[in-house]
Amino acid sequence: MGISKTTFFNDTQNHLATLCKALGHPARIAIIQYLLSVENCICGDIVNELPLAQPTISQHLKELKNANLIKGNIEGNAICYCINEQTIQYLAEYFNHTSQLLAKKKATCC
Amino acid sequence: MGISKTTFFNDTQNHLATLCKALGHPARIAIIQYLLSVENCICGDIVNELPLAQPTISQHLKELKNANLIKGNIEGNAICYCINEQTIQYLAEYFNHTSQLLAKKKATCC
DNA sequence: ATTATTAATCGTAATATTGCGATATTAAAA
DNA sequence: TTTTAATATCGCAATATTACGATTAATAAT
Numbered sequence: 001m002g003i004s005k006t007t008f009f010n011d012t013q014n015h016l017a018t019l020c021k022a023l024g025h026p027a028r029i030a031i032i033q034y035l036l037s038v039e040n041c042i043c044g045d046i047v048n049e050l051p052l053a054q055p056t057i058s059q060h061l062k063e064l065k066n067a068n069l070i071k072g073n074i075e076g077n078a079i080c081y082c083i084n085e086q087t088i089q090y091l092a093e094y095f096n097h098t099s100q101l102l103a104k105k106k107a108t109c110c
Numbered sequence: 111m112g113i114s115k116t117t118f119f120n121d122t123q124n125h126l127a128t129l130c131k132a133l134g135h136p137a138r139i140a141i142i143q144y145l146l147s148v149e150n151c152i153c154g155d156i157v158n159e160l161p162l163a164q165p166t167i168s169q170h171l172k173e174l175k176n177a178n179l180i181k182g183n184i185e186g187n188a189i190c191y192c193i194n195e196q197t198i199q200y201l202a203e204y205f206n207h208t209s210q211l212l213a214k215k216k217a218t219c220c
Numbered sequence: 221a222t223t224a225t226t227a228a229t230c231g232t233a234a235t236a237t238t239g240c241g242a243t244a245t246t247a248a249a250a
Numbered sequence: 251t252t253t254t255a256a257t258a259t260c261g262c263a264a265t266a267t268t269a270c271g272a273t274t275a276a277t278a279a280t
Binding site for chain 1: 118119123126127128132139142151160161182183192193195198201205208
Binding site: 042043044047054055057058059061062076077078079 | 255256257258259260
């Protein structure tokens, strides 16, 4: 049916899935990496940096913003986008935690 | 067009996007969490645990396996699935690294 | 050998995503 | 005020994803 049964999963699971899904496209990973590498983060710069048309970039930015992975500030008639540090930290903590649990867990199989 | 322009991005970006995409569904997050919580990890148990039909679970498992997030061992006529520790660790390291770079970086905007 | 059990695959319908040209919106600049 | 510049939104085509019933494949149990 193409529709996710999000109702059957808990908030943490849905939240994590939303974050991962938002990062589940190379262009959006590239945007995050670009934002990490520059001081000034104007949308137009991203359009120049990536091999995608302006409406496409705008759409990807919207998805990253919806997932709370970036935030945008209006600067004149441009928009300054930045990574939301807290969200990245949340992901770092989740995967750290998972990784540590796995290390502790005795490999009973595989 | 619905097709990702993966050719234009580098291997790291494509790899990360593939991993995140595979985790970008609550059912697949739930599967990872379930595998983390049990010692014995038989496919049938996942089917009983999650509110999805057996073919759907099988499909989700396939995607996790393709992304190298889990591995499966044949045990008689059942299949024992386990989390691939290395892949989770790779994600943990990536988000840690990103998080640390963000902490260092002076917030010039936003 | 036959029957159950377990999991993968096929086929298909419903929905979502990706990408971009065209257009709208908003604010700066002239 | 008109023009220019920067982004967002609309609309659409191509493709991908999600879900599951039906079936298949493979092993275990009887």
